[in-house]
Amino acid sequence: MKTKQVMHFCHYGKEYSVIKCMDCYEVNPYRIYHHFNDIGEDGVIHAHRKLMIKYADLYSCFYWFIQNNIV
16 A cells, blocks of 8 residues: 655644555545554553544544644
8 A cells, every 4th residue: 555644743742644545545545643652561662653533635634633622
């Protein structure tokens, strides 16, 4: 799957990114991810990302950030 990062930013220590799937034929190609770090059982920091929601256009992604007070 070919993807392109459209936006990446930090807001009060929380990190978010918007990714667009370039070759997917779904209705919602834009995905909002929340990035975070976690200390595993082995004592090492692991980077994770959680898919928050999928949208059809970038305008809807911006609206999601406004709704969740992430501006």
